[in-house]
Amino acid sequence: PLYITMPVQLVVADAGTHLVFHDNTWDGRVLLREGEEGAGSGPDRPGTCELRMDGGPLRCWVLAGTPARVLRGWAALTGAPAVPPAWALGYQHARWGFGSADEVRRVVAGYRSRGLPLSAVHLDIDHYDGHRVFTVDRERFPDLPGLAGELDGAGVRLVSIVDPAVKVGDAVHAAGRAVGAHGAFVRDAAGREVRGEVWPGRCAYPDFTRPEVRAWWGGLYAERLDQGFSGVWHDMNEPVSFAPFGETTLPRSARHGLDGEGGDHRAAHNVYALNMARAGWEGLVRLRPGERPFLFSRSGWAGMQRYGG
The missing domain is CATH 3.20.20.80 (Glycosidases)
Known part of the structure; x- marks a missing residue:
């Protein structure tokens, strides 16, 4: 197993920034497919994220906005970092x-x-x-x-x-x-x-x-x-x-x-x-x-x- 597993996806794009936290601690698999711009006047192929978990709740949190707003929301959701000595x-x-x-x-x-x-x-x-x-x-x-x-x-x-x-x-x-x-x-x-x-x-x-x-x-x-x-x-x-x-x-x-x-x-x-x-x-x-x-x-x-x- 990995040292740390935290199913958080952060996307920064021209259209905006969003973060998705799949709030499920069970074992699972995440498959990311990168999107592509269409050739010429052809349609774009959007990126996708496929999540498969072995069990647990179907619960996720979605934060959107500017990068700063999204990260402030993440801190509000999961807690601010402790200040070290x-x-x-x-x-x-x-x-x-x-x-x-x-x-x-x-x-x-x-x-x-x-x-x-x-x-x-x-x-x-x-x-x-x-x-x-x-x-x-x-x-x-x-x-x-x-x-x-x-x-x-x-x-x-x-x-x-x-x-x-x-x-x-x-x-x-x-x-x-x-x-x-x-x-x-x-x-x-x-x-x-x-x-x-x-x-x-x-x-x-x-x-x-x-x-x-x-x-x-x-x-x-x-x-x-x-x-x-x-x-x-x-x-x-x-x-x-x-x-x-x-x-x-x-x-x-x-x-x-x-x-x-x-x-x-x-x-x-x-x-x-x-x-x-x-x-x-x-x-x-x-x-x-x-x-x-x-x-x-x-x-x-x-x-x-x-x-x-």
């Missing part, structure tokens, strides 16, 4: 393979020695203990808050990756199983946790389409803030499950709360990351009410800009 507008360095705190220091020193600006450094899953979310490898990063403070003194912030998949049997998984009446994780029709394979190994997946799960997950970001991180990068949140064949995501039969409506992964897949972003954003706002959060996401849906993008 000023430091997040600067240059940032992201890579996999920071093997230690000293390697981070070496990279930052390299920017400084070359007179290059740098506002933030992103730490990927290699700073985790066994690739498990909300942990730190204490051997390679023995004092992460100290490193964050040292870099902050030089005008450089730390940004942490956060993946949704939770290692089965670890502390976060145990805490999640106590959320609500049935635990925080996606289940199948028989009530069993849906498991997948991700970087830490066998994993469970929080059901971010339930409000109590979003509240629980947002509270976990306190650990990231305590480690000195100033921002969050959501990854692997389509969501991903490694598979030798078939789709690398959750089974389509997996059950989700969908904010009380209930449904399966066919309806929930494209809004999974949007709801994870909402959980993280709202958690950061609760934890640091006087600061603008910095959060961005690999996957998402219409409206993700409200939670940082």
Whole structure:
């Protein structure tokens, strides 16, 4: 599956501008055919857009007018983008393979020695203990808050990756199983946790389409803030499950709360990351009410800009 699927068509033409948003989160196909001007006095062939969805509502929004009016309408419909903190507008360095705190220091020193600006450094899953979310490898990063403070003194912030998949049997998984009446994780029709394979190994997946799960997950970001991180990068949140064949995501039969409506992964897949972003954003706002959060996401849906993008 694509990292992000958002069936929005924006057309800017001499006759005017229009935007069509097919408000349906199910899997589907969009076929666009470009129009052609007729030869000589022959008729023009108009462009077409053909949409076929596997299910869900037949609901679309059409906005027309000048480009500025259309984009204002889109913001009114799906939400205005969140304003990031000023430091997040600067240059940032992201890579996999920071093997230690000293390697981070070496990279930052390299920017400084070359007179290059740098506002933030992103730490990927290699700073985790066994690739498990909300942990730190204490051997390679023995004092992460100290490193964050040292870099902050030089005008450089730390940004942490956060993946949704939770290692089965670890502390976060145990805490999640106590959320609500049935635990925080996606289940199948028989009530069993849906498991997948991700970087830490066998994993469970929080059901971010339930409000109590979003509240629980947002509270976990306190650990990231305590480690000195100033921002969050959501990854692997389509969501991903490694598979030798078939789709690398959750089974389509997996059950989700969908904010009380209930449904399966066919309806929930494209809004999974949007709801994870909402959980993280709202958690950061609760934890640091006087600061603008910095959060961005690999996957998402219409409206993700409200939670940082």
